[in-house]
Amino acid sequence: AQTVTQSQPEMSVQEAETVTLSCTYDTSESDYYLFWYKQPPSRQMILVIRQEAYKQQNATENRFSVNFQKAAKSFSLKISDSQLGDAAMYFCAYRSANTGNQFYFGTGTSLTVIP
Amino acid sequence: EPEVTQTPSHQVTQMGQEVILRCVPISNHLYFYWYRQILGQKVEFLVSFYNNEISEKSEIFDDQFSVERPDGSNFTLKIRSTKLEDSAMYFCARRVGSTEAFFGQGTRLTVV
Numbered sequence: 001a002q003t004v005t006q007s008q009p010e011m012s013v014q015e016a017e018t019v020t021l022s023c024t025y026d027t028s029e030s031d032y033y034l035f036w037y038k039q040p041p042s043r044q045m046i047l048v049i050r051q052e053a054y055k056q057q058n059a060t061e062n063r064f065s066v067n068f069q070k071a072a073k074s075f076s077l078k079i080s081d082s083q084l085g086d087a088a089m090y091f092c093a094y095r096s097a098n099t100g101n102q103f104y105f106g107t108g109t110s111l112t113v114i115p
Numbered sequence: 116e117p118e119v120t121q122t123p124s125h126q127v128t129q130m131g132q133e134v135i136l137r138c139v140p141i142s143n144h145l146y147f148y149w150y151r152q153i154l155g156q157k158v159e160f161l162v163s164f165y166n167n168e169i170s171e172k173s174e175i176f177d178d179q180f181s182v183e184r185p186d187g188s189n190f191t192l193k194i195r196s197t198k199l200e201d202s203a204m205y206f207c208a209r210r211v212g213s214t215e216a217f218f219g220q221g222t223r224l225t226v227v
Binding site: 042044045052095101104106107108 | 208
């Protein structure tokens with residue numbers, strides 16, 4: 001099974017500042033997908049951003065961007081201009097492009113945004 | 116993006132009872148997942164369902180669990196004899212193309 005590790009159980013950021021959430025993963029495959037999901041207090045899982053491993057360019061979605069380092073098996077999420085609504089649990093996830101279908105999730109990082 | 120809708124949003128059941136959790140309504144989606152999240156813990160894979168058959172399942176998905184798509188739209192997860200440790204959020208998800216999954220809002224199951 002693939003392993004996804006989020007080493008920061010909790011993070012905090014001042015409103016309007018930038019924060020980076022870390023994620024590393026373990027795989028022997030070369031073709032896969034990586035995701036960041038947000039889980040607000042409502043507990044719904046919301047897709048924030050995705051990255052295809054074959055793409056060298058880092059994905060960006062408005063204030064959210066990733067730093068994908070394939071050789072290091074690292075996939076961090078940067079949130080710029082943090083807003084109060086960004087407060088949530090953030091889960092990093094991996095899915096193989098070839099074998100199996102399931103998504104493997106990390107243990108999550110709880111982000112607090114300080115007004 | 117259209118969401119996956121789950122019902123009920125919250126269910127309380129007595130230990131040993133059967134429960135059925137539903138994704139409704141869904142059409143023309145072939146790939147589904149069930150995940151669960153015990154409070155404060157990671158999101159765990161239960162089963163994937165493709166073209167009306169189980170595609171993959173985890174160790175958690177033992178004989179007390181079953182999935183089906185009884186009428187071509189509703190996608191259900193049945194737990195035959197609930198245990199206290201089954202208390203969790205259960206998420207249904209659909210996969211879009213070959214990449215991401217979109218999750219429903221979840222069903223909070225409480226076993227008492």
